[in-house]
Amino acid sequence: MEDYPRNLSEFDARFGTETACRAYLFQLRWPEGFRCPLCGCSESSPVRTVLVRCRKCRHQTSVTAGTIFQDTRTPLRFWFQAIWWVTTQKNGASALGLRRVLGLKQYQTAWTWLHKLRCAMVRPGCDLLSGRVEVDEAYVGGLEEGLRGRKTETKALIVVAAEEDGAGIGRIRMRLIADASAKSLHAFVEESVAVGSIVHTDGWAGYPGLTDKGYVHEATVLKGRKESPSELLPRVHRVISLLKRWLIGTHQGAVSHKHLDYYLDEFTFRFNRRTSTSRGKLLFRLVQQAVTTEPATYDAIVRKTRRRNDSPKLQVVAR
Numbered sequence: 001m002e003d004y005p006r007n008l009s010e011f012d013a014r015f016g017t018e019t020a021c022r023a024y025l026f027q028l029r030w031p032e033g034f035r036c037p038l039c040g041c042s043e044s045s046p047v048r049t050v051l052v053r054c055r056k057c058r059h060q061t062s063v064t065a066g067t068i069f070q071d072t073r074t075p076l077r078f079w080f081q082a083i084w085w086v087t088t089q090k091n092g093a094s095a096l097g098l099r100r101v102l103g104l105k106q107y108q109t110a111w112t113w114l115h116k117l118r119c120a121m122v123r124p125g126c127d128l129l130s131g132r133v134e135v136d137e138a139y140v141g142g143l144e145e146g147l148r149g150r151k152t153e154t155k156a157l158i159v160v161a162a163e164e165d166g167a168g169i170g171r172i173r174m175r176l177i178a179d180a181s182a183k184s185l186h187a188f189v190e191e192s193v194a195v196g197s198i199v200h201t202d203g204w205a206g207y208p209g210l211t212d213k214g215y216v217h218e219a220t221v222l223k224g225r226k227e228s229p230s231e232l233l234p235r236v237h238r239v240i241s242l243l244k245r246w247l248i249g250t251h252q253g254a255v256s257h258k259h260l261d262y263y264l265d266e267f268t269f270r271f272n273r274r275t276s277t278s279r280g281k282l283l284f285r286l287v288q289q290a291v292t293t294e295p296a297t298y299d300a301i302v303r304k305t306r307r308r309n310d311s312p313k314l315q316v317v318a319r
């Protein structure tokens with residue numbers, strides 16, 4: 001049962017009140033009916049308008065507790081407007097754009113909302129890629145070419161996985177990595193690709209050993225061939241060039257290194273649902289994932305990104 005608005009007027013008619021937004025969250029979080037998060041009991045009674053109390057253990061909870069909407073002081077209908085706007089933007093959402101559309105006073109508020117929503121877009125360990133999957137790394141940003149596996153000042157190293165779907169591309173996953181070591185690359189493959197799948201890479205030394213982890217590893221070595229890497233792993237390189245174009249188009253090419261992971265998640269969410277005929281369905285999916293995603297506060301987002309590194313603004317250059 002996938003229930004979502006087909007267009008803006010349906011959206012407006014449906015999500016105009018807190019009660020309606022809350023009911024929608026309830027339906028997506030507990031599709032089989034309420035379950036107490038502590039004891040699993042399905043009997044509950046309402047407490048005031050927002051809380052529900054378990055009949056058995058008397059634990060009080062709300063539909064937003066334990067989700068990205070937890071502790072929000074903003075009415076849910078603004079959140080829904082933000083989600084609608086994010087999912088209906090053809091090329092992606094910027095904090096400036098969201099701030100303008102919702103009339104938010106603070107840029108930081110818009111930025112935090114976007115980052116909270118992005119946390120719900122790609123959930124590590126869920127919806128793993130399978131079948132035949134191409135994997136390769138790439139540098140994003142900067143004018144000079146990076147040496148493989150080396151850190152550079154202006155570039156970020158990312159790793160990308162793309163499912164083969166005939167001659168086309170299936171689903172993708174990507175993330176920022178500290179280096180091109182076996183440790184970094186294997187960790188990415190393990191959280192993105194289902195065991196038993198065929199992982200197709202080039203001959204880089206960071207990939208062998210995947211077989212021990214339950215994958216079928218197929219390496220195509222460049223040496224002695226006329227093809228370029230993009231011809232050997234065409235899908236992953238097509239994805240990388242689309243990503244670079246998107247970063248330039250939506251974010252004017254200036255994305256901070258430390259926030260790049262979030263942008264990669266948004267790109268992945270959009271890409272994996274690119275054939276979806278309805279924008280309303282994207283809203284449905286994002287809300288569905290948002291109510292099963294742990295809350296992240298502004299402080300946590302900033303801390304997480306600070307821990308990674310404090311790097312300069314990344315200039316993305318099209319190739």
Ligand SMILES: [Zn+2]
Pocket residue numbers: 036037038039040041054055056057058059
């Ligand atoms: Zn209970």
